[in-house]
Amino acid sequence: MQRFLGMVFRVPVVLLGSVTKKDIADVLGDIAVLLELKGENPFKIRAYQNGARVIEALGEDLGEVIASGRLAGIKGVGEALTQKITELHTTGRLRFYDELRASVAPGLVEMLEISGLGPKKIKVLHERLGVAGIADLQKACDGGLVAELPGFGEKTQQKLLEGIKNREAYGRRHLWWDACMIAEPIVEGLRKLRGVRHAEVAGSLRRGLETVGDLDFIVAADADDAKAVDRIMDWFTTRPGVHEVTARGETKASVRYEGGLQADLRIVPGEQFAFALHHFTGSKDHNVQMRQRALAHGLSLSEWGLEPAEGEGTVKAKAAGRAKSAKITSETELFEALGLAFIEPELREGLGEIEAAEKNNLPTLIKESDLRGAFHNHTTSSDGRNTLEEMVAAAEALSWDYIGIADHSKASFQARGLDEPRLAAQIGSIRKINASKRFRTHVFAGTECDILTDGSLDFDDITLAQLDYVVASVHNGFSQDEDRMTARIIRAIENPHVTMLGHLTGRLLLRRESYRVNTAKVIDAAIANDVAIELNASPWRLDMDWRLWRGAAERGLLCSINPDAHETGHLAYVRAGIKAARKGWLTKENVINTRPLAKMRPWLETHRA
Numbered sequence: 001m002q003r004f005l006g007m008v009f010r011v012p013v014v015l016l017g018s019v020t021k022k023d024i025a026d027v028l029g030d031i032a033v034l035l036e037l038k039g040e041n042p043f044k045i046r047a048y049q050n051g052a053r054v055i056e057a058l059g060e061d062l063g064e065v066i067a068s069g070r071l072a073g074i075k076g077v078g079e080a081l082t083q084k085i086t087e088l089h090t091t092g093r094l095r096f097y098d099e100l101r102a103s104v105a106p107g108l109v110e111m112l113e114i115s116g117l118g119p120k121k122i123k124v125l126h127e128r129l130g131v132a133g134i135a136d137l138q139k140a141c142d143g144g145l146v147a148e149l150p151g152f153g154e155k156t157q158q159k160l161l162e163g164i165k166n167r168e169a170y171g172r173r174h175l176w177w178d179a180c181m182i183a184e185p186i187v188e189g190l191r192k193l194r195g196v197r198h199a200e201v202a203g204s205l206r207r208g209l210e211t212v213g214d215l216d217f218i219v220a221a222d223a224d225d226a227k228a229v230d231r232i233m234d235w236f237t238t239r240p241g242v243h244e245v246t247a248r249g250e251t252k253a254s255v256r257y258e259g260g261l262q263a264d265l266r267i268v269p270g271e272q273f274a275f276a277l278h279h280f281t282g283s284k285d286h287n288v289q290m291r292q293r294a295l296a297h298g299l300s301l302s303e304w305g306l307e308p309a310e311g312e313g314t315v316k317a318k319a320a321g322r323a324k325s326a327k328i329t330s331e332t333e334l335f336e337a338l339g340l341a342f343i344e345p346e347l348r349e350g351l352g353e354i355e356a357a358e359k360n361n362l363p364t365l366i367k368e369s370d371l372r373g374a375f376h377n378h379t380t381s382s383d384g385r386n387t388l389e390e391m392v393a394a395a396e397a398l399s400w401d402y403i404g405i406a407d408h409s410k411a412s413f414q415a416r417g418l419d420e421p422r423l424a425a426q427i428g429s430i431r432k433i434n435a436s437k438r439f440r441t442h443v444f445a446g447t448e449c450d451i452l453t454d455g456s457l458d459f460d461d462i463t464l465a466q467l468d469y470v471v472a473s474v475h476n477g478f479s480q481d482e483d484r485m486t487a488r489i490i491r492a493i494e495n496p497h498v499t500m501l502g503h504l505t506g507r508l509l510l511r512r513e514s515y516r517v518n519t520a521k522v523i524d525a526a527i528a529n530d531v532a533i534e535l536n537a538s539p540w541r542l543d544m545d546w547r548l549w550r551g552a553a554e555r556g557l558l559c560s561i562n563p564d565a566h567e568t569g570h571l572a573y574v575r576a577g578i579k580a581a582r583k584g585w586l587t588k589e590n591v592i593n594t595r596p597l598a599k600m601r602p603w604l605e606t607h608r609a
């Protein structure tokens, strides 16, 4: 299992909605870390670690286990954990956890975000060197004190310095998905407030950028309601999860949520809403080009309106400008006033969208409802958290026509990759499920086959030939130089059994750089061999990057939007993938998993050796 930096305290104090086993396991894991930071009894720490594992692996519905009083009887749970798990499950919070969090110095907790630094080391640093936060740690490393500590050494010290640097570079931004989970309930809440006519989230979130710096909410308030603005500001600044109100003016407020994400709220009169929404959606490059275009029409575009340009102020232009501004109530009308077709927010990066809109040449972007299934999904056979049946049932609940199961291959032993006999057994189970007609959703049998360091595949041809499709991915040997890595991946693409390439660059957003690979050469090879490249929709990956898709698709590359789901809830990640695909100017035709089953089957057939 991957342990992500910053995983600690990804769990908010109050869990909203239904509390999942995963949520509870995360809280128990956090508790273990906090206890370790405090230097508590190792047995107690281990009890929480065990408890987390047990709950995560629990095969039944937790609510039922609690209701029937069987929780305490489960091996590894016990009395104290039973009480805490029950409290968490029923109320969505745990007082013990809140108090524990409050009792540990925030500086120590923050140090957990540095890669290579766990609670044990932090405790030593604290006790031996008085390090109470990241700034202290930096100083101690610079002064060479850390290298001298027993169990640390020169190399560790160097690693910690690097970790501090990375955290600074990454720490300011947030995953699109995480930002979205925070923003959505706020937009919905704003819309329900009395005196609110429109509310939207603008900025990079609306444009679907893979990471988000801060949130930008735009609200149109009812001009007839004198109290509306205050009411909206009060509501916004007192949401649960608001850690700090950093600014509050007459029509503008800024807050910081737990977890560090900041948000700006701007309240505007109804007639300015379209302009403000457009302006604060950005991007800056798009805005600059839009303003230039307006100027060429003798108009000045701003967040407040569309007016005759200064100096260009002939009576005629003035009249035209005022008339235009007055009747513009939507972004569509704003674009229209400048002779442009509506430009979807995802395209507003200043990368040629205005020219395309002028020529009425914008693509019809793929949308969520176009997807009919997805191919890169894991089950409990490898490192997934749900069984084959549960994954299929979840796909059926999404009305998918098909779901592909692609568990890891044997070289990924840390992910419990399948060897040949286990793969054969899984193929058998899949064929049986299909034959039983239990589900309306068809199941394709695949593999996420490791590309070994020399570019050969982890399964031989006879094994691969048993499958409906093959996703080939790199999971080790990340330090190869660019030429070797590129040749390695191309060799895999040239294997006639390979249907698609998994996560092209191996990047983990905000956490791990890509390995070195010549993406242009890989794309060419994929096109030449009629192999698709996946757009891995996991919010941490979004790989291959949207910036590469437009050009690649124009040259004929096919995309598969894959959630890389490790549990049923992750199937929803396709939403992030769709957003990224739209940023890459992709249409329904560019993406293979928009095809209905009747067309998908023959396509996969022709892609089998």
Ligand code: DGT
Binding pocket: 202, 203, 204, 205, 209, 211, 212, 213, 214, 215, 216, 279, 280, 281, 282, 283, 284, 287, 288
């Ligand atoms: P972020 O928050 O870093 O992920 O990116 P954005 O795009 O959300 O940027 P943000 O929050 O600084 O500002 C929101 C939008 O407001 C931005 O996309 C475009 C507009 N904007 C902000 N500052 C400027 C500026 O100096 N010039 C222009 N033309 N537009 C700006």
Ligand code: CA
Binding pocket: 203, 204, 205, 213, 214, 215, 216
């Ligand atoms: Ca922003």
Ligand code: CA
Binding pocket: 203, 214, 215, 216, 264
């Ligand atoms: Ca902002």
Ligand code: ZN
Binding pocket: 448, 473, 475, 502, 503
């Ligand atoms: Zn993978």
